[in-house]
């Protein structure tokens with residue numbers, strides 16, 4: 452199930468999605484009348500299935516020409532779809548994404564938030580993080596060419 | 606006399622892999638130095654499995670020509686269920702292979718250990734030697750749990766249950782989510798794509814996937830799950846046996862990384878699900894007996910690093926019975 456928390460800001464309407472995007476999702480109902488500027492925060496989107504992908508594209512494509520769309524804090528589940536489906540962002544801008552890391556010592560998984568402009572500067576060499584559980588180093592944990600594949604398109 | 610596993614490959618790891626698979630499947634390994642050697646072995650009969658390295662389309666065409674010249678591509682001695690193509694190629698670049706009457710089984714040889722991977726895959730080969738490769742117990746040694754779904758609305762609960770089961774089995778969250786998503790796809794296919802009418806036409810093609818339906822009689826759907834400490838395997842089982850091999854393989858190879866994904870209002874299914882399962886590190890095995898049963902099994906190895914998980918040894922297997 453997907454929830455949406457809405458907040459009006461100077462930048463536009465921020466919608467924070469949380470949960471799973473699947474066949475029961477109803478974006479029209481969750482987001483309501485699309486505002487001129489819509490910012491979709493995807494930090495808490497844990498999972499999206501293929502019918503969810505379809506609903507996502509159908510909805511956000513329908514906003515083209517009506518709303519100025521931006522996505523921010525995209526979770527790994529959303530980044531995977533951005534990489535797998537060329538038109539997943541539906542013409543919207545992308546501000547930032549979560550990047551997955553795994554601790555070399557205790558194998559904990561963690562994520563780090565990166566701005567797209569910074570990632571572009573870094574190429575595919577993201578810095579190591581410090582593990583929040585054991586303090587050892589955590590390294591980027593995915594296939595760089597796949598996880599950052601979208602950078603050439605945004 | 607037992608049957609043979611005929612291998613053609615220039616890759617030393619393939620030989621180790623094939624030798625282990627042959628041992629598990631109780632087949633005699635016969636190594637051939639060219640395609641004609643493979644074709645002649647098929648013509649002579651008593652071949653349980655063919656393992657053939659494919660490096661590109663041109664090589665595959667030569668293989669097809671060899672089979673055609675010595676046996677015939679549509680001969681009774683040629684059964685796609687018994688062909689296993691070992692390759693490093695991306696699945697989206699192998700439509701020439703997936704569309705061939707010789708296909709088969711696609712083995713992405715990202716070996717971690719050709720020996721251990723051969724033992725694992727050997728169970729698939731062993732299952733392919735039986736009358737019908739059905740049931741998780743035929744490919745996994747660990748105990749299988751079975752769940753009968755009564756309503757389509759129970760799908761998300763089943764998917765969440767699988768995810769929690771994997772977290773309890775020490776799968777990392779991102780891996781557990783990837784497997785859960787794969788389970789979601791195979792259950793959805795069993796519920797909404799498998800049902801066909803007497804003419805083989807899809808009943809629910811244009812029915813929204815959120816429509817509650819009772820899963821009873823012919824429409825019954827069952828899920829099986831097992832974990833042997835290394836691999837988790839989950840099957841979705843339906844009683845229609847309606848999988849169209851050609852369409853299925855076209856879906857598996859389809860990529861939307863360059864091409865635009867278009868939403869079709871007439872089809873409620875998305876058609877991106879199973880291809881993504883394979884791309885995310887999962888093996889997929891289809892066993893289908895026309896008109897009576899389809900079992901779609903996904904398998905993932907538990908690994909600590911996601912990078913290794915996504916790049917793991919895997920296969921796309923098809924076992925079709927007509």
Ligand SMILES: [Zn+2]
Pocket residue numbers: 554555556557558559582583584585586587
């Ligand atoms: Zn740590």
